[in-house]
Amino acid sequence: MNTIWIIARKESAQMLRSQRGMLWLLAFSGLLSAFSLLLVSTTELSLLDNAQVVYMMAGTVLAAGALLAVILGSDTYAGEKERATLVPLLCAPVAPDALLAGKAVGMLAAWGVMFAVATPYLWAVGASGQNLGAALFYLALFGTPVVLGFGYLAMALSARTGSVLASLLSTVTLLMLAASPLVIGPGLRGTAVGRILDAINPFAGALNTFDSVIIDSDPFSAQTSRLILVTVWLVLCLLAARRSAAHPNFQ
Amino acid sequence: MKIWKTLFPVILSAFLLVSVSAAAQAPVALDLQPGGKNPTSPVMGDHLQFWSTITNTGGTPIEGLVAWISLVEIDPGNEQPVDLEDWSAHKAVTGASLKPGETLRTDWPMRLIKGGDYRVVVSVTDRGGRQVYTSPTIQFHVRQKPVLQAGRVLPVAAAIPLLFIGLMIFNNTRRRHGNGRL
Amino acid sequence: MINIENLRLPIEGKEILKGIDLHLRPGDTYGLLGPNGAGKSTTIFALLGLRAFGSGRISVLGGNPADDAVFIRRSVGVMPEKAGFYDWMIAPDYLKWYGGLYDFAPTKQDVAKMLEKVGLGAEAHRPIGTYSRGMKQRLAVARALISRPKLLILDEPTNGLDPKGRREIHDLLVEFASDGKAGVLLCTHLLDDVDRLCNRIGIIDNGRTRLEGSLGDLLAEQGGGQRYRLRLESAPDTTNLPAGVAIAGREGGWWYVQVQAAPSGGPSTLWHELWRRDWKILEIRSEASSLEELYMSHTGQDRPHAQEAVL
Numbered sequence A: 001m002n003t004i005w006i007i008a009r010k011e012s013a014q015m016l017r018s019q020r021g022m023l024w025l026l027a028f029s030g031l032l033s034a035f036s037l038l039l040v041s042t043t044e045l046s047l048l049d050n051a052q053v054v055y056m057m058a059g060t061v062l063a064a065g066a067l068l069a070v071i072l073g074s075d076t077y078a079g080e081k082e083r084a085t086l087v088p089l090l091c092a093p094v095a096p097d098a099l100l101a102g103k104a105v106g107m108l109a110a111w112g113v114m115f116a117v118a119t120p121y122l123w124a125v126g127a128s129g130q131n132l133g134a135a136l137f138y139l140a141l142f143g144t145p146v147v148l149g150f151g152y153l154a155m156a157l158s159a160r161t162g163s164v165l166a167s168l169l170s171t172v173t174l175l176m177l178a179a180s181p182l183v184i185g186p187g188l189r190g191t192a193v194g195r196i197l198d199a200i201n202p203f204a205g206a207l208n209t210f211d212s213v214i215i216d217s218d219p220f221s222a223q224t225s226r227l228i229l230v231t232v233w234l235v236l237c238l239l240a241a242r243r244s245a246a247h248p249n250f251q
Numbered sequence B: 001m002k003i004w005k006t007l008f009p010v011i012l013s014a015f016l017l018v019s020v021s022a023a024a025q026a027p028v029a030l031d032l033q034p035g036g037k038n039p040t041s042p043v044m045g046d047h048l049q050f051w052s053t054i055t056n057t058g059g060t061p062i063e064g065l066v067a068w069i070s071l072v073e074i075d076p077g078n079e080q081p082v083d084l085e086d087w088s089a090h091k092a093v094t095g096a097s098l099k100p101g102e103t104l105r106t107d108w109p110m111r112l113i114k115g116g117d118y119r120v121v122v123s124v125t126d127r128g129g130r131q132v133y134t135s136p137t138i139q140f141h142v143r144q145k146p147v148l149q150a151g152r153v154l155p156v157a158a159a160i161p162l163l164f165i166g167l168m169i170f171n172n173t174r175r176r177h178g179n180g181r182l
Numbered sequence C: 001m002i003n004i005e006n007l008r009l010p011i012e013g014k015e016i017l018k019g020i021d022l023h024l025r026p027g028d029t030y031g032l033l034g035p036n037g038a039g040k041s042t043t044i045f046a047l048l049g050l051r052a053f054g055s056g057r058i059s060v061l062g063g064n065p066a067d068d069a070v071f072i073r074r075s076v077g078v079m080p081e082k083a084g085f086y087d088w089m090i091a092p093d094y095l096k097w098y099g100g101l102y103d104f105a106p107t108k109q110d111v112a113k114m115l116e117k118v119g120l121g122a123e124a125h126r127p128i129g130t131y132s133r134g135m136k137q138r139l140a141v142a143r144a145l146i147s148r149p150k151l152l153i154l155d156e157p158t159n160g161l162d163p164k165g166r167r168e169i170h171d172l173l174v175e176f177a178s179d180g181k182a183g184v185l186l187c188t189h190l191l192d193d194v195d196r197l198c199n200r201i202g203i204i205d206n207g208r209t210r211l212e213g214s215l216g217d218l219l220a221e222q223g224g225g226q227r228y229r230l231r232l233e234s235a236p237d238t239t240n241l242p243a244g245v246a247i248a249g250r251e252g253g254w255w256y257v258q259v260q261a262a263p264s265g266g267p268s269t270l271w272h273e274l275w276r277r278d279w280k281i282l283e284i285r286s287e288a289s290s291l292e293e294l295y296m297s298h299t300g301q302d303r304p305h306a307q308e309a310v311l
Helices: A002-017 A019-041 A050-076 A078-082 A086-091 A096-126 A132-161 A164-184 A192-200 A202-215 A220-246 B002-024 B150-176 C040-047 C065-073 C091-100 C108-117 C133-145 C163-177 C191-197 C215-222 C267-276 C290-299
Strands: B028-034 B047-056 B062-073 B092-098 B103-111 B116-125 B138-142 C002-011 C014-024 C029-033 C055-060 C076-079 C151-155 C183-188 C200-205 C208-214 C226-232 C245-251 C254-259 C281-286
Touching: A002 A019, A002 A096, A002 C091, A019 A050, A019 A096, A019 B150, A050 A078, A050 A096, A050 A132, A050 A164, A050 A202, A078 A086, A078 A132, A078 A164, A086 C076, A096 A132, A096 A220, A096 B150, A132 A164, A132 A202, A132 A220, A164 A202, A192 A202, A202 A220, B028 B116, B028 B138, B047 B062, B047 B092, B047 B116, B062 B103, B092 B103, B103 B116, C002 C040, C014 C029, C014 C040, C014 C200, C029 C191, C040 C055, C040 C065, C040 C151, C040 C183, C055 C065, C065 C076, C076 C133, C091 C108, C091 C133, C108 C133, C133 C151, C133 C163, C151 C163, C163 C183, C163 C191, C183 C191, C191 C290, C200 C215, C200 C290, C208 C215, C208 C290, C215 C290, C267 C281
Parallel strands: C014 C208, C029 C183, C029 C200, C076 C151, C151 C183
Antiparallel strands: B028 B047, B047 B103, B062 B092, B062 B116, B116 B138, C002 C014, C002 C055, C200 C208, C226 C254, C226 C281, C245 C254
């Protein structure tokens, strides 16, 4: 447990202290600021009710969180290999599972920071409307397994391929595929294929939950099938990561 | 000469009387109705439709007809004309001609931007005339709904990126002084 | 401390190690020699459990790397060939952090002392990203030593260092091995380092151990020592030679001498001694050392050009 915490602390510090981490957080807050300003300055968007806006912002935070997880995950093993810091880490008495867990906790901390940054934005756009508290709760409950799942998947590819570029391209493509049905629109999503994709897509599962809870005010019991979906997603990605991390590509 | 001095005011008065009478008969007839599909209890963001008919009831053609729609907010204490900039892209009909007895029907679509009580009216004039004719008014209420409050959003949208910029400058300064601590 | 017998290790279906033998006892400084691609680094990774081996036996500090990798690594300090660090950290924080991975929390004093020892005391406040290559090499040595290991494994530790830097690393290794209980495995292709530091060597080539044993014994079998050729002003007195020096022949105005063991003050002490015994030396050239001959004969490479020194 101690080594997990030691590694996680370093990962978190790297996120918050390094120039790269700060730039990411600045870009993220810039994105949310631009979105918020667009909402108040555009007539069409300013007529959206609070619930709708909170739903859109929660979806944006989830997408950004998943993207960050994919970027961090791709760097975990392959980036360290490219910077020649992986071998010293592997030569230390750290079990593969502990190394993976430490990096995952670091990633979780990064998601936590993003969630903390997003909270004032969600409050600003949603405080006068409905279900802000529920929005925050479900963003944490569903967003965390989706984000962490993508992170684990990226770590699995990072460990296996030893290339940041290969891992990043693959996982970003997968993330875009997961988000694409939402871009297509309700017409196509209403078809049989669209419904099947929705049923297995963890990203869609989380967004549909936000819709259900924030806009339609549905209870927790209506979300259980989607909670199972995102949990299964997380477990599968974790297993893939453990398998790859047991023998990472380090040379 | 004396006769002309006596007769002139009489002739002038008669002429004026005829003119006024002619004007008082209003050569256009205006009507304004709400669209059949309008929601019974509209809320902010809804679309409403009105339609008007303008009929030339006079004996001469009307050239250069201009008809426009106006909206007035009538909330107590908040009475004011409304700028239709965001409410409607179709605010006027211009340059139309109406033969005697001819009717012009115009649709007036509108997006409800703000909550409150309103009255809508259509006004008409023509190139040669000096009168403005108005339709009957229609009064309606737009329900409020919770939307974004700019007063909350703007401080957050500005402050948080500035906070990160400040942190970056602070980190850079620490790094320059050699303090990359874990 | 390390016992490897007939180790075979495939990677992606290709056999990289085809029969490695290595025996390192407590107190040994073992030089593992071999050309690039011979399998030195792969052998190290197998010792640490980072590469699964196909067949053979490995025992490191009493454990099998296949089953006890984490246990073994707790007592091993490693300096890999490529010394990577987190550039945003400063050296003291990095060493403290890395030491923590060994369940050993070095104190501020431990870290400061270690940095002084490797010559980085004055640079402690600077981010590691600003260090030169040589400084990073020294920090890598500090990283290997910070956990007070029983076994130290170094892969090309003096790569990229100037002679002063190399000497400093040598002194550190000598000090580490001086208690006679710790073991040092030094992988290198620099014969000078092996000559200076090691008491046992293993030569591997193409994934196989070609030669292994005590350096002294192997050199003695070879003929031992260092060979020089000298040009003299006049014929010398060959009956009055210092101890450990033998005439190895004469050819075309050159006298060949074999020096069994380098004197503590370096070869210049020897030349002064010979001069004192009326050897009027005009020119000195060193021939390939016995260790070099040993290496060359077991790795199948061309002989390098002889080094030259002119008085």
